[in-house]
Amino acid sequence: MDFSLTEEQQLIQQAARDFAQNDLFPEVIERDEEQRFPKEEVRKMGELGFLGMMVDPKYGGSGLDTLSYVLVMEELSKVDASSSVIVSVNNSLVCWGLETYGTEEQKEKYLTKLSTGEIIGAFCLSEPEAGSDATSQKTTALDKGDHYVINGTKNWITNGSSAEVYLVIAQTDKDKRHKGINALIVEKGAEGFEIGPKENKLGIRGSDTHSLIFNDVKVPKENRIGEDGFGFKFAMKTLAGGRIGIAAQALGIAAGAYELALKYSKERKAFGTEISNHQAIAFKLADMHTQIEAARHLVYKAAWDKDNGNNYDLSGAMAKLYASQVAMETTVEAVQIHGGNGFVKDYHVERLMRDAKITQIYEGTSEIQKIVISRSILKG
Ligand code: CAA
Numbered sequence: 001m002d003f004s005l006t007e008e009q010q011l012i013q014q015a016a017r018d019f020a021q022n023d024l025f026p027e028v029i030e031r032d033e034e035q036r037f038p039k040e041e042v043r044k045m046g047e048l049g050f051l052g053m054m055v056d057p058k059y060g061g062s063g064l065d066t067l068s069y070v071l072v073m074e075e076l077s078k079v080d081a082s083s084s085v086i087v088s089v090n091n092s093l094v095c096w097g098l099e100t101y102g103t104e105e106q107k108e109k110y111l112t113k114l115s116t117g118e119i120i121g122a123f124c125l126s127e128p129e130a131g132s133d134a135t136s137q138k139t140t141a142l143d144k145g146d147h148y149v150i151n152g153t154k155n156w157i158t159n160g161s162s163a164e165v166y167l168v169i170a171q172t173d174k175d176k177r178h179k180g181i182n183a184l185i186v187e188k189g190a191e192g193f194e195i196g197p198k199e200n201k202l203g204i205r206g207s208d209t210h211s212l213i214f215n216d217v218k219v220p221k222e223n224r225i226g227e228d229g230f231g232f233k234f235a236m237k238t239l240a241g242g243r244i245g246i247a248a249q250a251l252g253i254a255a256g257a258y259e260l261a262l263k264y265s266k267e268r269k270a271f272g273t274e275i276s277n278h279q280a281i282a283f284k285l286a287d288m289h290t291q292i293e294a295a296r297h298l299v300y301k302a303a304w305d306k307d308n309g310n311n312y313d314l315s316g317a318m319a320k321l322y323a324s325q326v327a328m329e330t331t332v333e334a335v336q337i338h339g340g341n342g343f344v345k346d347y348h349v350e351r352l353m354r355d356a357k358i359t360q361i362y363e364g365t366s367e368i369q370k371i372v373i374s375r376s377i378l379k380g
Helices: 007-024 028-034 039-047 066-079 081-101 104-114 174-180 231-267 279-307 313-343 349-358 366-378
Strands: 121-124 140-143 147-158 165-171 181-187 193-198 209-220
Touching (some): 007 039, 007 066, 028 081, 039 081, 066 081, 066 231, 081 104, 081 121, 081 147, 081 165, 121 147, 140 165, 147 181, 181 209, 231 349, 313 366
Antiparallel strands (some): 165 181
16 A cells, blocks of 8 residues: 655646645635636646546546546645636546547547637536436437437536536436436537526635526537437446545645644634644644545545546545535634634635535535445445
């Protein structure tokens, strides 16, 4: 067992840390307040290779392992989870899905641009009545011979208005239930494809979340990913890796809040000494540090499973379940350690606390992770 990072992984981690401090940090509060999408920052992340990290260089990607991706997610999320979710969705849900299951033509046409950040993508599974219960797709993609016609609405779509390419999951044959679902590539600007209003969110307010409306949208057959009826499996397989990315995001949010709380506790004085000298604060820091380290081990292990060809449904779900819980608990404690200042935007921890909540919801709520985990352990 080797817990050390390779030299290459350390360099990537440092590059992400530097980028987060120099480029994401300066306007992170303004972006959150104004719900401003980090357009310029996304462009730079594309240049750094953060948007197609695991993609083969022949399709413009960085050709790195999942652990490197996790390290980048962790560092970016310490500072700005609105930016890191863009990285996560583009890498795990869009590029990985296309590279693993797409045709050569789809990869040439879409993946090469997505992996360099020339364009970004969105993954469209959730619906007003199909969130956790993802097999209950109401959006239809009817087979019309050489094309499909999509009708319906998708909800809470990350990169909703900023994406150029949308992977849309929809029901083709209702009688076949989840085996009659397809995943289709839809381009922005397709006739009948409308982007709904932007959601006004509690956290990750810099990210761009929309509903999407499809009214008789024609999609050519060559835009289907995989065999007819593969769409639900595609979504599940893709989300299994996505959950590792969100687990890393949760880990980063927790670690970012902890680092701020640690620093503050050594500077802020009360009752004649730095508050870190009070056991009430020191013990909070001890708990935070321990929980974050435990979460880190789960997240890195899930990445290692994926890199080593092991099944990662269980390890990814456990990593997301636990890291998101740690993110929530740690950020609440970081606000508490900051006292009155913790409630003020300038100190960042209140934003991290708001951002933490979504990690217990998207890419499968904590309750869904428990379904995945319990089914896996019970089947033996
Ligand atoms: N890999 C491959 N196949 C899988 C799978 C996996 N990890 N998980 C399930 N499947 C397959 C099953 O084998 C089954 O196929 P067969 O009948 O051929 O065996 C099929 O999928 C249906 O599975 P279940 O019978 O288990 O379906 P279910 O309805 O009982 O439960 C669920 C499935 C796990 C609860 C699933 O609905 C789920 O994961 N729900 C949560 C959805 C989710 O994560 N949404 C996130 C939205 S995306 C997002 O948030 C992105 C963003 O913008 C940030």
